[in-house]
Amino acid sequence: MHAMILDAPHTDLRWAELPDRQPGPGQIRVRVCACGVCRTDLHVVDGDLPFPGHPVIPGHEIVGRIDALGEGVQGLQLGQRVGIPWLGHTCGTCRYCHSGHENLCDHPLFTGYTRDGGYATAAIADAQYAFPLGEEGDDVALAPLLCAGLIGWRSLVMAGEDARTLGLYGFGAAAHIIAQVAIWQGRKIYGFTRPGDRKTQDFARGLGATWAGGSDEPPPEPLDAAIIFAPVGALVPAALRAVRKGGRVVCAGIHMSEIPAFSYDLLWEERQLVSVANLTRQDGIDFLSLAPKVGIRTSTTRYPLRDANRALADLRAGRFEGAAVLVP
Numbered sequence: 001m002h003a004m005i006l007d008a009p010h011t012d013l014r015w016a017e018l019p020d021r022q023p024g025p026g027q028i029r030v031r032v033c034a035c036g037v038c039r040t041d042l043h044v045v046d047g048d049l050p051f052p053g054h055p056v057i058p059g060h061e062i063v064g065r066i067d068a069l070g071e072g073v074q075g076l077q078l079g080q081r082v083g084i085p086w087l088g089h090t091c092g093t094c095r096y097c098h099s100g101h102e103n104l105c106d107h108p109l110f111t112g113y114t115r116d117g118g119y120a121t122a123a124i125a126d127a128q129y130a131f132p133l134g135e136e137g138d139d140v141a142l143a144p145l146l147c148a149g150l151i152g153w154r155s156l157v158m159a160g161e162d163a164r165t166l167g168l169y170g171f172g173a174a175a176h177i178i179a180q181v182a183i184w185q186g187r188k189i190y191g192f193t194r195p196g197d198r199k200t201q202d203f204a205r206g207l208g209a210t211w212a213g214g215s216d217e218p219p220p221e222p223l224d225a226a227i228i229f230a231p232v233g234a235l236v237p238a239a240l241r242a243v244r245k246g247g248r249v250v251c252a253g254i255h256m257s258e259i260p261a262f263s264y265d266l267l268w269e270e271r272q273l274v275s276v277a278n279l280t281r282q283d284g285i286d287f288l289s290l291a292p293k294v295g296i297r298t299s300t301t302r303y304p305l306r307d308a309n310r311a312l313a314d315l316r317a318g319r320f321e322g323a324a325v326l327v328p
Helices: 040-044 139-144 148-159 175-183 198-206 234-244 281-293 306-319
Strands: 002-005 014-017 028-037 059-071 081-082 088-091 122-126 165-169 188-193 210-213 223-228 245-251 274-275 300-304 325-328
Touching: 002 234, 002 306, 002 325, 028 139, 028 306, 040 306, 059 122, 059 139, 081 122, 081 139, 088 122, 139 148, 139 281, 139 325, 148 175, 148 223, 148 245, 148 281, 165 175, 165 234, 175 188, 175 198, 175 281, 188 198, 223 234, 223 281, 223 300, 234 245, 234 300, 300 306
Parallel strands: 165 188, 165 223, 188 210, 223 245, 245 274, 300 325
Antiparallel strands: 002 014, 028 059, 028 122, 028 325, 059 081
């Protein structure tokens, strides 16, 4: 197999040829067809997240076909197309796993971070965290659903069913997917971008956003809820200013820069500030079954696997709309 490997933070990934790996009990091996490039990958490469202490193959928006089954795997078959997400393993024994909150597991493994991921021609995954994808849809178009879509979905659920006016701060991969779901549900979407980014604002309006503007602008009406996808702490007080009394602000990223001090007045009147962590298997089942009904269209830019460093650099600089996807 071939892979792009991160040896240390703040370094380029290196191309390597590795021995083929065999799945262990309860695991599968997939031949990678496509792997999305997520902002979390950038946080790993840029050292925003603690480095795991060993070389790692990034990538956790994996679409692939099973080409080997480990002992005891049931319900999956050779040749089947599956998706592999960020949360790749849970202990099954801690209080969170027992209470249906496996996304908060005390001893998790994360695909492309604490275990090898999909910037490769093959990947090993736990069978219980492999989601069947069926045969409809293009591999590249499906890849962003495995994290941008899933985290967007969990964030949307956390925003609440009664959030009819919804602000999305940071209109990238996750926002452009979940905006389509929210509009399909009958909600009004307000897209917030980097100040002056008219191109992305036009992109948001093209997807059906009621309004799009800079993150330094107030929305034309108070929001019921806001989801912050951009890893910018200064957006927290901005979003709190934008939501109505009793409104909710959801922080959707795994990493965020420091949140500046703000007056208690912004939080008063029962406004809520919450965060989203990882996903559950039920999130995957619910969202991936809903996505075909919504008819989600992902905007993607393809890169050969060897160009993973260029894809990360383009993501860092905001050079494309939607999501980048590596194709072996």
